[in-house]
Amino acid sequence: MDIAIPIFDGITALDAIGPYEVLSRLPEAHVHFIAKGPGPKRTGNGMLTLTADEALSDVPHPEVIVVPGGYGTRALMSDEELLGWLRSADETSRWTTSVCTGALLLGAAGLLDGLEATTHWRLLDKLPEFGATPVARRVVEQGKIITAAGVSSGIDMALTLAARVAGEEVARAIQLAIEYDPEPPFDSGSTAKASPETLELADRLT
Amino acid sequence: MDIAIPIFDGITALDAIGPYEVLSRLPEAHVHFIAKGPGPKRTGNGMLTLTADEALSDVPHPEVIVVPGGYGTRALMSDEELLGWLRSADETSRWTTSVCTGALLLGAAGLLDGLEATTHWRLLDKLPEFGATPVARRVVEQGKIITAAGVSSGIDMALTLAARVAGEEVARAIQLAIEYDPEPPFDSGSTAKASPETLELADRLT
Numbered sequence: 001m002d003i004a005i006p007i008f009d010g011i012t013a014l015d016a017i018g019p020y021e022v023l024s025r026l027p028e029a030h031v032h033f034i035a036k037g038p039g040p041k042r043t044g045n046g047m048l049t050l051t052a053d054e055a056l057s058d059v060p061h062p063e064v065i066v067v068p069g070g071y072g073t074r075a076l077m078s079d080e081e082l083l084g085w086l087r088s089a090d091e092t093s094r095w096t097t098s099v100c101t102g103a104l105l106l107g108a109a110g111l112l113d114g115l116e117a118t119t120h121w122r123l124l125d126k127l128p129e130f131g132a133t134p135v136a137r138r139v140v141e142q143g144k145i146i147t148a149a150g151v152s153s154g155i156d157m158a159l160t161l162a163a164r165v166a167g168e169e170v171a172r173a174i175q176l177a178i179e180y181d182p183e184p185p186f187d188s189g190s191t192a193k194a195s196p197e198t199l200e201l202a203d204r205l206t
Numbered sequence: 207m208d209i210a211i212p213i214f215d216g217i218t219a220l221d222a223i224g225p226y227e228v229l230s231r232l233p234e235a236h237v238h239f240i241a242k243g244p245g246p247k248r249t250g251n252g253m254l255t256l257t258a259d260e261a262l263s264d265v266p267h268p269e270v271i272v273v274p275g276g277y278g279t280r281a282l283m284s285d286e287e288l289l290g291w292l293r294s295a296d297e298t299s300r301w302t303t304s305v306c307t308g309a310l311l312l313g314a315a316g317l318l319d320g321l322e323a324t325t326h327w328r329l330l331d332k333l334p335e336f337g338a339t340p341v342a343r344r345v346v347e348q349g350k351i352i353t354a355a356g357v358s359s360g361i362d363m364a365l366t367l368a369a370r371v372a373g374e375e376v377a378r379a380i381q382l383a384i385e386y387d388p389e390p391p392f393d394s395g396s397t398a399k400a401s402p403e404t405l406e407l408a409d410r411l412t
Contacts, residue, residue, distance in 0.1 A: 014227040014384065017254075021220040021357065024251055025411045031253045040257060045230050047237045048223075049257035051246060100385075121385060138389045150385025151227065152361065160391045172394040173407035178220065179306075179326060179356025181395030182388035183344045185366045188378040189387030201379035205231045 001165070003031045004062035004089065006082065007052050010044045010072020014151050015099040019066045022158035025174045026166050032059045036081055044071040056085040061092045064161070068154070069101030069120065077108040086111065095161055097146040099154035106147065107132055115142040120150035121191045122203065136192075152189075155180060207371070209237045210268035210295065212288065213258050216250045216278020220357050221305040225272045228364035231380045232372050238265045242287055250277040262291040267298045270367070274360070275307030275326065283314040292317065301367060303352040305360035312353070313338055321348040326356035327397045328409065342398075358395075361386060 003023050005016050016033075024031045035041060035052030042049050067086070076082050086109040090096045098106045103119035106112050107130025117132040118124065118140045127134040139157045140147045148157035159180070163171035175181075188194040194202065209229050211222050222239075230237045241247060241258030248255050273292070282288050292315040296302045304312045309325035312318050313336025323338040324330065324346045333340040345363045346353045354363035365386070369377035381387075394400040400408065 012227070013223050017219050017223040020254065021218070024253055033254060047230055048226065048239060049259070051255035051257065053255070121382075138385075138387065139391075149387075150383075152384045152386040152388070155358065156389050156391065163391065168392065169404065169407060170411075172392045172400065172404045173411050175390060175392055175395045176327075176397070176400045176404055176408035177356075177411040178358045179344075179395060180358040180388075180390055181344065181355075181399065182358070182386075182390065183362050184381060184386055184388065185345075185362065185369065186374065186378045186381055189381045189385060191382070193387065194378065194382045198375065198378045198382055201375060202382035205376075205379050205383040 001026060001029050001064065002059060002062040003029055003064040003066065004059045005031060005033050005066045005068065006056065007033050007035050007041045007050055007068065008072045008076060009042050010070050011041060011050065011068055012070035012100060012151055013043050013048055013050060015068030015070060015102060015154055016050070016066070018152060018154035019099060019158035021178055022155060022162055022174055023064065025177055026162055026170065032062065034059050056082065060089065062089060063094045065089055065093050065096045067098040067102035067105050069099060073101045073104050076105055083109040093144065095144050095146060097157060097161060099148045099157060100150050103127065103147045111145060115145055116140050117147040118149045119147065207232060207235050207270065208265060208268040209235055209270040209272065210265045211237060211239050211272045211274065212262065213239050213241050213247045213256055213274065214278045214282060215248050216276050217247060217256065217274055218276035218306060218357055219249050219254055219256060221274030221276060221308060221360055222256070222272070224358060224360035225305060225364035227384055228361060228368055228380055229270065231383055232368055232376065238268065240265050262288065266295065268295060269300045271295055271299050271302045273304040273308035273311050275305060279307045279310050282311055289315040299350065301350050301352060303354070303363060303367060305354045305363060306356050309333065309353045317351060321351055322346050323353040324355045325353065
């Protein structure tokens with residue numbers, strides 16, 4: 001099963017690596033990191049390089065698409081090569097998904113029109129620009145389109161997707177394989193739970 | 207603040223990227239991905255390349271060390287260059303930490319002798335070989351040495367560490383910045399919670 005993750009300069013690494021770590025364990029899965037131009041892609045903070053091994057055109061018909069986010073999505077929202085690939089790949093995909101501001105790219109490609117969707121809490125109010133209804137949930141399923149909230153939510157999205165693709169027993173086994181039994185030391189992971197002070201500080205660290 | 211993450215062929219990407227995504231948001235943090243030989247490092251499944259920008263010797267005195275795991279740790283457990291770097295860097299670090307089987311490298315370097323420690327559930331019984339007492343907890347703090355359980359537990363470890371380094375308010379803000387409000391769709395992320403069937407299947411997917 002071909003799983004395509006488009007990456008780009010300015011990516012948020014965990015947006016991509018969370019789902020990758022889950023989905024790469026699906027039976028016969030092959031995760032392809034792809035880009036307009038193959039080669040090294042730098043995270044937004046400049047501290048990490050991930051490599052795109054293949055071009056977008058090398059993987060025209062993946063069964064699963066996962067679009068990660070990051071500051072780099074801004075420049076890509078008018079990039080017809082990427083948006084065209086998303087539209088075309090979505091025509092034959094079984095699942096088209098996003099994490100964090102990857103949803104804005106799905107939106108810019110016209111794939112969220114008329115759907116409920118989510119993204120990072122800071123950008124939720126952008127979704128109506130694409131005809132989408134913002135929903136402050138961690139994972140939003142609308143048929144074959146699944147959007148996830150900010151950064152770390154891609155892990156939950158991918159486990160949900162793994163169950164759809166290969167059944168709940170496999171998804172549970174993957175959860176155990178990556179020992180995903182979260183115990184955050186604090187409870188401020190969503191805007192509904194965080195204090196105003198935490199929210200203001202997070203705005204500067206996002 | 208210099209944070210060093212040694213990477214290697216056969217790494218499990220999320221072991222490194224979870225903590226990176228948290229710790230890179232600490233004020234004035236600089237995360238260095240380092241290796242014996244700088245350059246591309248391939249994950250154990252062959253699907254992803256992360257790049258080490260610097261050599262071990264380029265970052266001799268990081269304040270924080272995070273050692274990730276993966277199958278590649280097996281070959282490194284007798285690698286005197288890496289183990290020597292770990293011992294030496296630990297002498298001046300404020301915090302020396304591991305995720306998953308990265309604990310076996312800390313152990314091989316002699317840094318877990320007489321301490322409680324954790325690692326991926328499949329390898330917990332290896333820890334006594336290094337004089338460590340295995341503890342089936344997600345994050346185990348022993349003074350400046352902090353070990354985390356399998357793969358995804360590095361996120362929880364890094365939030366705990368972020369609070370030690372920069373205070374709880376900053377750690378809470380980072381949790382919100384990466385929207386870490388986990389909602390796993392199943393509850394089989396630890397051996398205590400998973401069924402025998404899930405455990406057997408996970409053993410093949412780990």
